[in-house]
Amino acid sequence: MTLSLDQAGRQAWQWLEAAAEFSETRDVDHEGVTRRCATGEHRRVLEALTEWMEALGMSVRLDNAANLIGRHASHSPDARTLLIGSHQDTVPHGGKYDGMMGVILPLALVMYLRGNDISLPFHIDVVAFSDEEGTRFSSTLLGSKVLAGTFEPEMLKTTDDQGVTLHAALEAFGCDPTRIPLDRYSPEEVVAFLEVHIEQGPQLEHASLPVGVVSAITGIERHQVKIHGMAGHAGTVPMSLRRDALVGAAEVIRLVDVLCKETKDLVGVVGKIENAPNGVNVIPQTTTLSIELRSPHDEVRQRARKYLIEQIGVALETLDLAFGHTLTYEQSAVQCSSWLTATLEEAVQDCGIEPLVLFSGAGHDGLAMADLCDIGMLFVRCREGVSHHPSEAIEPEDLTAAVEVLVHTCQRLARRQPLA
Known part of the structure; x- marks a missing residue:
């Protein structure tokens, strides 16, 4: 029995709803989602993600910067790795989808690949970055800098409002900050980095399009x-x-x-x-x-x-x-890789959607990951362009469209020789 794209999209919606419960604040009280790095809420959402990843047959590990990484292994053990992910943390009283959607959608992708016995010549590592927003420690792009190998140890001395250092918080979370340099990926083992993110702006909604391709990060x-x-x-x-x-x-x-x-x-x-x-x-x-x-x-x-x-x-x-x-x-601005942007455009066309290319006016983990490898981004329409706010909203069917684009992107990458 095969798995449909609609099923994968609906599962993504259910996972997103469940993930929003791991918050200092409650969306039901119109207070949005507040989830900071190395807190109880962070731990609980990673426990849920680990359960979902393992149910998909993925191997799961926590690195020393509190990034959670789940691997969907290729049939070839020596294959390179496509990194796909986004951040789990939020701004105070933020929305359900900024960051977390980019963790959940690649899980829906893996679910679809497994449900339809689609094999790929590369591993997929789904990453839930520990801290992109910098809400607790002003440690913007912490998780992605670690994977890219540009993390500066001086950052471990930064403190939160209670005077707790990042070093102490990571230790309490079960990490060993002294081993952070060992968590970097090498460029030779990586195909590219992809991130799916809500647009945080109104252009896709105005164009009546579910997704768009990002050309650059501002x-x-x-x-x-x-x-x-x-x-x-x-x-x-x-x-x-x-x-x-x-x-x-x-x-x-x-x-x-x-x-x-x-x-x-x-x-x-x-x-x-x-x-x-x-x-x-x-x-x-x-x-x-x-x-x-x-x-x-x-x-x-x-x-x-x-x-x-x-x-x-x-x-x-x-x-x-x-x-x-x-x-x-x-x-400085970071340009998305031209070949990867073209691949995403083609994948969008494969889905019968007009490809709209736009730049991101907000920062993302790709800013750091560009120091490691080529990067690409896919935007998903968000209602009225609202983000960083409890009223942040998306359409369920747009999740299905995004999963389909990811499937076609992976299939096009599989046919690409060389992969990067």
């Missing part, structure tokens, strides 16, 4: 801009003589908005503003704001940055305001 930079004016009485200083820092901030916000709307593949936001002295009848003397720019093309982002800082300088000089500027964070 580059990000953040800035702090501090604008200096002069405080004064709001009722006595003439408007023409004022040096209002908050007025300068408004102009900066306008410049960011215009630049991002007029520049292809660029998005940005002024997300944080602090104003001083912050009195109702005092002209603002100092306004500090954040600027974030994102683009899948580093040259676009860097060119936009240069232009923006120049424009800010001109605008604030006109207002007789001074400013200081600091680049506080920068992360």
Whole structure:
């Protein structure tokens, strides 16, 4: 008896519902899912995943960074390995699907392969990364950095809000942090890394498509801009003589908005503003704001940055305001492998779906895994583009579509010589 794609999709839905129960908060109370690295909730979800993996005939292991890895073995013991996975952790009061869907869907894939006696010339390792969000330790991409071999031991000294170090938390979880370097994969043993993730945006829904292919993971930079004016009485200083820092901030916000709307593949936001002295009848003397720019093309982002800082300088000089500027964070974009992106596009077409290629405006484990191997990503439609929120939602039938794309992707990889 064969297993249908609908059955695999329905099982994925049931697993996702069950996984959402392992949370500090409860979705039934509209508080979303909160699951942090190396906590009781993390342990319980890994126990459930282990049970589901073993029921599929997979071998299961926990590495020293608390990544859970289940292997669907090839008929060839010396075969290379296709890594597929995502993160188990969430933001506080997050949704059911960000991260976890990318762990569950490859299990549904394995279920379908086994149910239909489909053999592959490579192993499939399904990975539940321990920590991508960095919610507990600010240890962003912990799990994937370990597998990629770029983990920095200094990260083990980071602490959570209770002062517990990452090292101590991993030890309490049953890991040996001193052995983390041994958990890396070697490039020679890996075919590629695939991640399936909710889109976290509205483009697929607007296009009425269940899935889309990711071309790149965005580059990000953040800035702090501090604008200096002069405080004064709001009722006595003439408007023409004022040096209002908050007025300068408004102009900066306008410049960011215009630049991002007029520049292809660029998005940005002024997300944080602090104003001083912050009195109702005092002209603002100092306004500090954040600027974030994102683009899948580093040259676009860097060119936009240069232009923006120049424009800010001109605008604030006109207002007789001074400013200081600091680049506080920068992360380069990562391009998905062209051959793997093409393979995913072809697999989407195999399913009778129009392939839409789009870039990811959010970071993912692929940022770290790209240091190990070629990466590819498949997006699944999410309702109204909402993510990192309890109302995060997907359509059950889209899970079936994603499983089908994964099946065709694996079959196309099996026919590819060489595999990478």
